Amino acid sequence: MRTAWQSLFVTTGLLMARAAMPAEAAAPGTPAPAPARSMAEILAASPASAWRPLNDEHTLYMEMPGGRVVIELLPALAPRTVANIEALVRLHYFDGLSILRVQDNYVAQWGDPDGVRKVPDNMQKLAPEFSVPLGAAAFTQLPDRDGYAPQVGFVDSFAAARDPASGMAWLTHCYGAVGVGRDNDPASGNGSELYAVIGNAPRHLDRNVTIVGRVRQGIELLSSLPRGTAELGFYDKPAQRVPITSVQLASAVPAAERTRLEVLRSDSPTFTAVVAARRNRKDDWYLQPAGYIELCNVPLPVRAVAPTTP
Amino acid sequence: MRTAWQSLFVTTGLLMARAAMPAEAAAPGTPAPAPARSMAEILAASPASAWRPLNDEHTLYMEMPGGRVVIELLPALAPRTVANIEALVRLHYFDGLSILRVQDNYVAQWGDPDGVRKVPDNMQKLAPEFSVPLGAAAFTQLPDRDGYAPQVGFVDSFAAARDPASGMAWLTHCYGAVGVGRDNDPASGNGSELYAVIGNAPRHLDRNVTIVGRVRQGIELLSSLPRGTAELGFYDKPAQRVPITSVQLASAVPAAERTRLEVLRSDSPTFTAVVAARRNRKDDWYLQPAGYIELCNVPLPVRAVAPTTP
Helix, strand or coil: CCCHHHHCCHHHCCCCCCCCCCCCCCCCCCCCCCCCCCHHHHHHCCCHHHEEECCHHHEEEEEECCEEEEEEECHHHCHHHHHHHHHHHHCCCCCCCEEEEEECCCEEEEECCCCCCCCCHHHCCCCCCCCEECCCCCCEECCCCCCCCCEEEEECCEEEEEECCCCEEEECCCCCEEEECCCCCHHHCCCCCEEEECCCCCHHHECCECEEEEEEECHHHHHCCCCCCCHHHECCCHHHCEECCEEEEHHHCCHHHCCCEEEECCCCHHHHHHHHHHHCCCCCCCCCCCCCCCHHHCCCCEEECCCCCC | CCCHHHHCCHHHCCCCCCCCCCCCCCCCCCCCCCCCCCHHHHHHCCCHHHEEECCHHHEEEEEECCEEEEEEECHHHCHHHHHHHHHHHHCCCCCCCEEEEEECCCEEEEECCCCCCCCCHHHCCCCCCCCEECCCCCCEECCCCCCCCCEEEEECCEEEEEECCCCEEEECCCCCEEEECCCCCHHHCCCCCEEEECCCCCHHHECCECEEEEEEECHHHHHCCCCCCCHHHECCCHHHCEECCEEEEHHHCCHHHCCCEEEECCCCHHHHHHHHHHHCCCCCCCCCCCCCCCHHHCCCCEEECCCCCC
């Protein structure tokens, strides 16, 4: 028996196919628009060129008891900080550390809760990269207005913002963004303590913290953890901490053990079509299209790909 | 030993006190502004009149193995739907049902997964209340612009939106909002299946679903549940479902067993000051105030109050 709950929100789920609704009647004299397509239909029809593999040279695998969290870093928008993190990873800095803070509707944070692991002297201080010159990186602007930044959009399939007056750009605090914890000293954010956003986008953190990347897979391993009951969501008992088995660069993992993912290119026509479809949803469920999409509600679709055989 | 992590984000946590930073130097000839106060300081100095108790006549206690979720309903913006839900609660409709869907960065949903519990015939269909005439309810407008609605703000300490052209208002899909699941038929949302937002505000759902209230306490009991692995985050095995012991109206619970909470009045000067402080954070940690606050990032502070003695 098909019960009502099975179709609740069926159209709002990622990659769920729905019958397309015909577009509204066009005004007289204008060409009939193409029927509205759902995101799933758009993705299903996408060319291979609309996707790129994750960059294994800058992708981290954080292994936890529940599975693997895949984090892609973007050196273009935080070159020194990403280099520092990758150097720490090569030193196995994070192996055996733990998730030490989970604050509801905010962040999950990991690092060295007891402060016993040594960050090499020459890596302890690092000038922050709250924003950087955009340089050669392509910025795909989202036409929808934003309250927190002059312009928002995407750099290489990462949510970002830009100030055309200054030429500076920065990654934004959307769900799944990974940033660098720091103390009051801005140079204290050396990458040895990281967090992922697990709640409503805390965009007020933008340009106050260096964001280095985004969780491409496995965010639910962090977002579903028990919330810490100490102040700010810290775990108040060591036994509550969630162990991190290891953090490795994907490129350091044997090919057969890698998680092969592709992300939709934010500079592809397919992505533009996805954004348009999500801005104005037209299907059997949605009655009132929003006509707008907020930066952090734009999906950045990821798909698994079969391993290549040599 | 004080380790660096203990102060990470210390200023972004709810109700954490920080030393106030002096305001910037005033322009010549203008009076010196008062020093910036943190939200914690503002709340600590708030008069009793800035707070109101939850309305026990329209507050639900959802009892789960992990504890109590406290949901306050707002009849003013969904009168028929709230009445239907409260009637179902009085019939003990939800007792023994379960959380049946947890979709990451989206919703936790509860109801009757097996479709065996009978909703009375006269309660099965209900005209939706996606938006309603605002009527006598006071709307405290947030001056910050919004992409999804002509105006946003607060009605009785619930996040809401309004269209001044039509005079219609609606509750918005912010974190913790509670809405009514429905099938494609808009009248199918009778209140027997409800959801709470546990991710980035899915504002595109606004005016497509009837929102009835907001979780005032215990949202973490829903947001930290394991994500369902079936499509749309449904639990695919009955054993995965999380039981709901009971859902009761607060007013039906003995006084000694009630959860006594107060919420900051959204029409109070204290609330205005809180919003201003959060729009432009000034402290030892924040270097770049946002100058803007998005509706769903506005805190709606709740505090526990001691039970009154007769």
